[in-house]
Amino acid sequence: MPNIRKLLRASPNLKVADEDAARKPLSSGDKAADKQLVEDLARQISDLQDILYAQCKHKVLVVLQGMDTSGKDGTVRGVFGRIDPLGVRSVPFKAPTEPEKSRDFLWRIHQQVPAVGELVIFNRSHYEDVLITRVHDWIDEAECKRRLAHIRDFERMLSETGTVIVKCFLHISAKEQKARLEERIADPNKHWKLQPDDLKERKFWDDYQKQYETAIRATDADHAPWYVVPADSKTHRNLAIANIVLETLQDLKLAYPPANPAYADLKVD
């Protein structure tokens, strides 16, 4: 499967409504084999992350965005769950707190960007500030445009100061979301993941899709690419994101820092 990133990269003319969330372009057709492949890829990502951490040179930021139940948490576990927590940091962004609201919307985001040697996963992100906020008219179109420009500037700055950025839109269908919400309702152990408001947000489905389309088109760039990940299948979603991340890490030509010849003669008393 050469260059999966090209295959899933958001098109400049992206129409979210036309994107089939159920397609599985990367699947072998055998679910067990696909799952095994995800495992293999997750281990390769873990191996490369070990070098990333040792080399302490690159910074990697993975942004996960998607509707409720689209599988952001599942991706963190399934794709990044093999990495030593030393070098990986998953940052969930919830509704902003009062101190966060009393600064610009990028304030809390900037604090969490990766240091050298780190791979950071944003579970939701600054994109919420142009999605839910715009869908509910908490900000007008002019403010939304300004924020999209701020995001472009911010991500370009991060890129120019050495951060590799990968942005994944976990694209599910309204029908699949319904099934997943019903599953959560049926399982008391999953009630903690459920907010009654989640059910209300479904009414704004088309607005959300439209706003994702606007945000993705406005902020896709070669240094901060968006990938549209068909996510109705959890296995395929992980397969896609694992491949995207692995290809990105492979591009970095990571290498352990050079060995120190003098160390070979060291004796430990």
Add this chain to the structure above:
Amino acid sequence: MPNIRKLLRASPNLKVADEDAARKPLSSGDKAADKQLVEDLARQISDLQDILYAQCKHKVLVVLQGMDTSGKDGTVRGVFGRIDPLGVRSVPFKAPTEPEKSRDFLWRIHQQVPAVGELVIFNRSHYEDVLITRVHDWIDEAECKRRLAHIRDFERMLSETGTVIVKCFLHISAKEQKARLEERIADPNKHWKLQPDDLKERKFWDDYQKQYETAIRATDADHAPWYVVPADSKTHRNLAIANIVLETLQDLKLAYPPANPAYADLKVD
């Protein structure tokens, strides 16, 4: 003295070498009277800051930059020293730490920007990242240009998200710096302010002036103006900065939140 900001605003063709650091365009000619005026202005600033804090609407950022001994600490004390510490925050930026160096140069800066209701003073700032770094060739000209663009984007974003920005270049002459350094050397109680390296940096005087000129010209904007403050006289420096800050606060048309008529009838048991 109408609109002191116009008088001291950096010109687009600023030539730092041509700026007279000893001039005192705001002085009454009577030093005692000037000092008294600084006191009065500092109190007016304090009164307005109290409203700023109560209103919890505006954010104000004052950036102080200047060569060693140019009077940044003295300005914090002399101009902002009357404000209740509840609503004012002075943030000194020293050489970046390892965690700070492992992110982009704006990371530590962004964390310290004012919240609504706050007046924040940056004692040195992100401008160090295009001054000392460029003077000593730690970054090349292309990187310096990129950083200046990052600063422009960052300050525009801060402005568009509600932060009022004031930037003061405390301009002293090489001769005045010599006198102040000698004073520090002569007074054991001032040795804590002295680094032997400060004396070495004097050799790069002209480079620093040139780099200040480049940075100021590249980042002056109506939403983030630079003021060139003649600072050989400490009293005049305070007089100038107090006036600039006061005029800026007056523009905000600050007002205490409306009284609640129902409160008038409240009884305290």
